[in-house]
Amino acid sequence: MERQVFPFTTRGGFVEQLAACLPRAEHTLRLFDPDFAIWDLGGSATDAVLRRFLKAGGRLQLAAHDGRVLEREAPRFLRLVKDYGHAVEFRRTSQSLRQLTDSFCIADERHLVRRFHSDHFRGEAVFDGPADINTPLERFLTIWDESGAGMFANSTGL
DSSP, X not given: OOOEXXXXXXXXXXXXXXXXXXXXXXXXEEEEOSSOTTSOTTSHHHHHHHHHXXXXXXXXXXXXXXOHHHHHHOHHHHHHHHHTGGXXXXXXXXXXXXXXXXXXXXXXXXXXXXXXXXXXXXXXXEEXXXXXXXXXXXXXXXXXXTEEEOSOXXXXXX
């Protein structure tokens, strides 16, 4: 496949590109956002895509500063995590990383959707661009290594 780049500047553009990226993943999905508030991880379409991905043996890694939005507003996503807990891992960022404000999804180290700042919708999607993934992947791995296990602190045991 040939590298494709799609810039976006609106919430709809972000949602559209994320919806195009998630089903492309076969092995790994790595997600970082301060709180995942606008990702619609609890939506039925996203749930269906993530369930197919996880059922096929995919691994999902999420890192965030705060998981309360997902706890409150995404019961479907929490059920998915309960059903596929062996394939989903959460990390909560340490205090030293709380200044990070970007937001991104990396699928199979080939596809990327990123917002340059989590308070804005300006960003880009890159499909079939493994060279474009190097810096965001290094960033994610650094965030991952410097974050603690467990994102949620509720009775679900996540």
